[in-house]
Structure formats: C-alpha cells, structure tokens
Amino acid sequence: xxxxxxxxxxxxxxxxxxxxxxxxxxxxxxxxxxxxxxxxxxxxxxxxxxxxxxxxxxxxxxxxxxxxxxxxxxxxxxxxxxxxxxxxxxxxxxxxxxxxxxxxxxxxxxxxxxxxxxxxxxxxxxxxxxxxxxxxxxxxxxxxxxxxxxxxxxxxxxxxxxxxxxxxxxxxxxxxxxxxxxxxxxxxxxxxxxxxxxxxxxxxxxxxxxxxxxxxxxxxxxxxxxxxxxxxxxxxxxxxxxxxxxxxxxxxxxxxxxxxxxxxxxxxxxxxxxxxxxxxxxxxxxxxxxxxxxxxxxxxxxxxxxxxxxxxxxxxxxxxxxxxxxxxxxxxxxxxxxxxxxxxxxxxxxxxxxxxxxxxxxxxxxxxxxxxxxxxxxxxxxxxxxxxxxxxxxxxxxxxxxxxxxxxxxxxxxxxxxxxxxxxxxxxxxxxxxxxxxxxxxxxxxxxxxxxxxxxxxxxxxxxxxxxxxxxxxxxxxxxxxxxxxxxxxxxxxxxxxxxxxxxxxxxxxxxxxxxxxxxxxxxxxxxxxxxxxxxxxxxxxxxxxxxxxxxxxxxxxxxxxxxxxxxxxxxxxxxxxxxxxxxxxxxxxxxxxxxxxxxxxxxxxxxxxxxxxxxxxxxxxxxxxxxxxxxxxxxxxxxxxxxxxxxxxxxxxxxxxxxxxxxxxxxxxxxxxxxxxxxxxxxxxxxxxxxxxxxxxxxxxxxxxxxxxxxxxxxxxxxxxxxxxxxxxxxxxxxxxxxxxxxxxxxxxxxxxxxxxxxxxxxxxxxxxxxxxxxxxxxxxx
Ligand code: FUC
Numbered sequence: 001x002x003x004x005x006x007x008x009x010x011x012x013x014x015x016x017x018x019x020x021x022x023x024x025x026x027x028x029x030x031x032x033x034x035x036x037x038x039x040x041x042x043x044x045x046x047x048x049x050x051x052x053x054x055x056x057x058x059x060x061x062x063x064x065x066x067x068x069x070x071x072x073x074x075x076x077x078x079x080x081x082x083x084x085x086x087x088x089x090x091x092x093x094x095x096x097x098x099x100x101x102x103x104x105x106x107x108x109x110x111x112x113x114x115x116x117x118x119x120x121x122x123x124x125x126x127x128x129x130x131x132x133x134x135x136x137x138x139x140x141x142x143x144x145x146x147x148x149x150x151x152x153x154x155x156x157x158x159x160x161x162x163x164x165x166x167x168x169x170x171x172x173x174x175x176x177x178x179x180x181x182x183x184x185x186x187x188x189x190x191x192x193x194x195x196x197x198x199x200x201x202x203x204x205x206x207x208x209x210x211x212x213x214x215x216x217x218x219x220x221x222x223x224x225x226x227x228x229x230x231x232x233x234x235x236x237x238x239x240x241x242x243x244x245x246x247x248x249x250x251x252x253x254x255x256x257x258x259x260x261x262x263x264x265x266x267x268x269x270x271x272x273x274x275x276x277x278x279x280x281x282x283x284x285x286x287x288x289x290x291x292x293x294x295x296x297x298x299x300x301x302x303x304x305x306x307x308x309x310x311x312x313x314x315x316x317x318x319x320x321x322x323x324x325x326x327x328x329x330x331x332x333x334x335x336x337x338x339x340x341x342x343x344x345x346x347x348x349x350x351x352x353x354x355x356x357x358x359x360x361x362x363x364x365x366x367x368x369x370x371x372x373x374x375x376x377x378x379x380x381x382x383x384x385x386x387x388x389x390x391x392x393x394x395x396x397x398x399x400x401x402x403x404x405x406x407x408x409x410x411x412x413x414x415x416x417x418x419x420x421x422x423x424x425x426x427x428x429x430x431x432x433x434x435x436x437x438x439x440x441x442x443x444x445x446x447x448x449x450x451x452x453x454x455x456x457x458x459x460x461x462x463x464x465x466x467x468x469x470x471x472x473x474x475x476x477x478x479x480x481x482x483x484x485x486x487x488x489x490x491x492x493x494x495x496x497x498x499x500x501x502x503x504x505x506x507x508x509x510x511x512x513x514x515x516x517x518x519x520x521x522x523x524x525x526x527x528x529x530x531x532x533x534x535x536x537x538x539x540x541x542x543x544x545x546x547x548x549x550x551x552x553x554x555x556x557x558x559x560x561x562x563x564x565x566x567x568x569x570x571x572x573x574x575x576x577x578x579x580x581x582x583x584x585x586x587x588x589x590x591x592x593x594x595x596x597x598x599x600x601x602x603x604x605x606x607x608x609x610x611x612x613x614x615x616x617x618x619x620x621x622x623x624x625x626x627x628x629x630x631x632x633x634x635x636x637x638x639x640x641x642x643x644x645x646x647x648x649x650x651x652x653x654x655x656x657x658x659x660x661x662x663x664x665x666x667x668x669x670x671x672x673x674x675x676x677x678x679x680x681x682x683x684x685x686x687x688x689x690x691x692x693x694x695x696x697x698x699x700x701x702x703x704x705x706x707x708x709x710x711x712x713x714x715x716x717x718x719x720x721x722x723x724x725x726x727x728x729x730x731x732x733x734x735x736x737x738x739x740x741x742x743x744x745x746x747x748x749x750x751x752x753x754x755x756x757x758x759x760x761x762x763x764x765x766x767x768x769x770x771x772x773x774x775x776x777x778x779x780x781x782x783x
Pocket of ligand 1: 363375380384514586587623625674678
C-alpha cells in the first residue's frame, strides 16, 4: 500500500471559492408532455412547474400554505388509559388484539391528516405557435431561471421564468427578436370549485376563492383556507387589456408577467389573514421595479446560496446531450457530470422549496398539481422529512433549514396534548406524520402509525445546527427547550422490559417503521431515544444548565436496550432475533444508528459488520428514498463503489407514475420517482454524494465536544480525479478537496469558529487548531 506524507501549512487569510463549473443546466428539445417532464422553480413558498409549450404554455403553481382543513388538535382524549393494556397484550404475544384495541381507542381524531393543495395554473395561449423550430427548454440551476426559446416565421421567441425570494413573486418574461411580435392571452385557472377570476384593473386579474373540502378515505376535511392570486402584465409596446377571459396582449415588444399568489394562513392556529390585500401589497411594492432589476435581485439572491459549493467529477462528451437522453443512456455511457448535476439539483431544489418564513419542504417539496396527492404531500417523519433536511448544513445551505426548525418549535407546542392524552406524559411527542396543522397523534393504522419517535428524530437537526454553527443563542433559545421537552417525554414513557435480566429500558407500543406491525422495543426507537438523551445532555453541558437532568438522561441512555447482533450476523431490527434475511423491505430503520445516527462506526466493529450484513440482505433496490438512504449507508460503511452503485440505481430513467412500492429512479425532469414523484430521494442523494467526499462526527464527552473530519471517506474508483469546494463540517469548518488518481492531493480547511478537530485521511490523522478564520492547507504527496 503506497504511503502518503502530509505537508501541513497554516495560513490565516481567508480564500474565496471558485465559481461552480458551467453547464449546470437541465435542458430538453421538446416541451414537457406531462408533469414529470416539467421544470420546477420556487422561492421557498411559491413554486411553479414550467411546461414550456409554445402555443399553450402552462405554469402550474403552488403556495406552500394552501392546505385543506383548518386549525385542529388531533389528540385522542383519554387514549392513555389503553397504554398499559396495549403493552400487556404485546408482552403476551397478542399483536393482532393490540392493533385492534389501538384502532378503537388510541388513534388520532380524525384518523387521517389533511392534504397539501394545488393553487392554480397560469396559461399563456399563443395561437399560431403550434409549429415552431429551434426549440429549447432549460433550467439553469446556477441562476435559478427557466427559459424556453423557439422560432416561428423567422422570429425567435423566448420566455424566462423564475420565482423571486426577495420580491415574493413569480416572474415570467416574454420577448421576441422582432418588435411588435408578441400577441397572446394570459389566463388563470384553479382546480378549486369555489373560485372565480375578476378584473382588478386594466392589466391585472385576480383569482380568488376558498379551498374545497376533501374526503380522504374515512376522514373529511373542511375547506377553510382562502386564497387569492393576482396576475399583472407589464407590456413594452403594443396593447394590454384585462378581460374576464384573460389578459389580452397585442403586438408588444416584450412583456413581464407578475404572479403573486397568497393565502389566509397566519400560523398553524390562525388562518384569518386577507389574501387579497397580501397579493395587492406584493404587486404594489414592485410597481417601480424594472424587469432587469427583478431578474438581478433574484439571481444575486439565488447565487448567494447556490454558489457556495462547487463539484467537479469530470466531464465526458455525454454532457453535451439533452438531459433526458443522458439519463436514458446512463447505463451505456460514462457520464460523471450527470452525478454533479444530480448533486447540484438537490441543492437547487432546497433553495427553491425551503427559505426562512416559509413551510418546510414537504413530500413533494412544494410542487403539487393534485387535490389528492400521494400521501397527501404532507410530512412523513419516519424517514422522508428528515432525509429532505440532511443536506442543509453539510452542503452549505444552513438558512434553508429554518422552516424545519420553526415547524419543530410548533410541534413541540402542539405535541404536548398528544403526550398528555396518549401517554399521560410530560413534554411533547409526534408520531410518523404531521401536516400544516401540526397534527401529532398516531394516524392511519395502529400497525405503523403508533411510532412515537418522529419528533425525537427531528430534534437531531436542531442539535446539528448548533454543531455546525456554534450558535449558543440558537442552542439556548430554540434547540435546548425543544430537546429538553422531548427528553422529558421519553423519561416518562420508557418502561423496564419485564423479560430482561439486565432491566433494559424499552420503547413501545411502537413499530420498526412500516415493517412488522405493532411491537415492543424496535431497535430504531432505542437508537433515536439514546441519541436524543445524549444530545440533550451535551446541550445542557454546553449551556451549563440542568445538572440533575443531565445525569438522569445519561444514566437512562446507558440503560436503554442496546444494539444486538443476531443469528444471521445481522443487526437486529427488533429486540427479538427474528429478522428475515430475505426481506427486501424499503425501510432499513435499524441502521439509523449508522446513518443519520452516529453510534455505529468503525470504532464499534461488531455492530459495523452487522449493519453491513443487514444492508446486504436488504439489497440494492427500493423506492427512490430507499436507494438514496443506501447511498448514505454505503458512504458511512466507507464503500464508495457500492455507494456509486446506489447512485446509479437511483438515476434509472423512469417515465411511469406507478404507485407501487418498488422502482425508484428519476423522471425526465430529474425529480425522484418513489414512484410516484417524491422529493426525498433527490435531497437524500445530494447528501449521500456529500457524505462520500466528506464526513464529520462528534464524540460528546460529559463536558466537551470532540470533532472529527474524514476526508474522502468513500471515494468510488470511477471518480479518480475531482474537486469539491465549500462543503461544511461539524465544528464550523469549510472544506475544499482536490484529488487525483483516486488520492487526495490537497485539502483546504477553513475554521469558522476556532474549534480544534481531528482530521483523518486514509490511515493518517492530524489535530488542527487555529483561531476563528484561520485556514489550513494540507498538501498530500506520495512519499
Ligand atoms: C412512508 C414510506 C413510503 C412513502 C411514504 C410517504 O410511509 O414507507 O414509501 O415514502 O412514507
């Protein structure tokens, strides 16, 4: 094995990062034939899918607060009286009876949660443009702008569209390269029956209404949310007139359309705002802004986030092809730049679907055209929502995590009633789903809905925010109260297993997400609760508060049933050694301790080997998110080639919208196919690619946090040469890496907080220590 020597050089000046490589665009030679071919734009709250048909252009738009239903507490009063009977039935091996009893007496009221809703469509009709030439449709990830261009009768037409965060509006710009060539009609439609379009003034229309009620299987949700979208056309040259049918534009040189959708949502407890005045205020604030200004403000804002990370894995001739063709030919062509595109597309989608002030990215980010979307397009927190947010810190988009933190704060309020009514416990609890109304009680069916660790898992993200930022005000004001209260719930909830000689503390009734029904003591719960207790204790130590609770949590964490290795060499999914090695279930919940948890590492070799064995049994298939999780698992197992295999499996082109629990793959627009579309696989893949290149961990002692950074821990053989800049590590580090012939050539590590860390590459390790702002340049040469 070749030996590498480290040359260490410390400099204290801050260095800038190179701009991301060009060609970060998805592009196509024809309009979108269906939703899975359309291109997403978004500003964190507003989103649109852009179809790009020349004669009949569709912009299907959303606002992230438009949901069915109204403020509601879903807790089942007095459900806690069934807690002991349920535990007794499960200890007695009567799972069926327990599930039936729970269905009758323990579930959410109503049994389902509400659904995210489509808002409407902006349609641009241009008769005569059915036959065109030189068609091109693209999404520029770096600028956050879509464009469509084509030629009709020798005139080139272009349409650009973006959703601006600074100006709170969707902008569509139409131009032609011959003056007076733009004539079209712009219309607004909505799938909600109680809506209508009215003329506001000569160039403005309003689409206003109330969300229609909806019955989701056995639960009916009222239509209560009110909405209004305003569409304004600003024409340069020609004429423009709003009519009942639409805004008619004749013979213009260029036109800017401004679309401002708003709802009556104030908070999860109040939907009394006036959407009409909100939409009007947005537009009047833009009265003096020219299109170049709108465009510039958007691009500057978008790039301030997007440009922080660059990745270069090499480029082949395939990069010159349209995106759908590249996907179709991935099996036969070497196309590493498509992996770069997938990585950056995940960062793009995060910027587009999750910005401060908005809702967190839901199962579809914020893009949805259906009144009854799959799984209501809500928040599934037994993997999906967390997967959405793995990337924000390491991929340098920390601000995009804010909406999740706000939601968790709200769950910590709303989940108190579920803790009290379902478990007679202190603190707060959330089960496997939540919605806009912050429903926390167990939904759907007792065999998978009773899973009390959803909220506990979410708190991991708040702790990470502190580890990456060192922000003690955030830790004290936001994270710690939520962690502490979540821990109090589990102090009350855990019980001693009467069958255990070691008096293990166990969770239950619960389930190992969606596999195996209602049980006592699934492994994943124990990993999550241990982590919650330890994170809470570490946070209390940093803040120097609650010494007694700290001691209690660490003591209890040590008594929780440990990870166990079973008779097939697997990591046991349950307390009992009953795993089926032929089970290819999409969930791999018991490997939570490997990722995103940190208790199974190369330093715990028996568990590490067992986790690997479990993953091998589960196989390399699964839904989109399942494949994305497996990229992360293989990265943590330090097997870059297997991680790359999972990336390739995830990138299989699929055109179908089947709803089976198989498949995975990407649609032509590179959105992840569960199937159907579910955004978690995109976000999970981006994070997984990051984990292959850089990992960071902490070991928390009682009073200290020990940061470790691993450089290129899972580099696949195929990525022999490459470069990444701007990745973030726990402890407040920003890292640039360059490698060649599969070996690290240089690493630049900037310390933002001045914390010491152990940096590891292959079999070498060094401690780095510097003032905040100091930068290490590590040169590696063969010796
Ligand atoms: C969980 C998963 C499904 C799907 C749904 C939204 O229930 O098991 O595969 O992702 O969430």
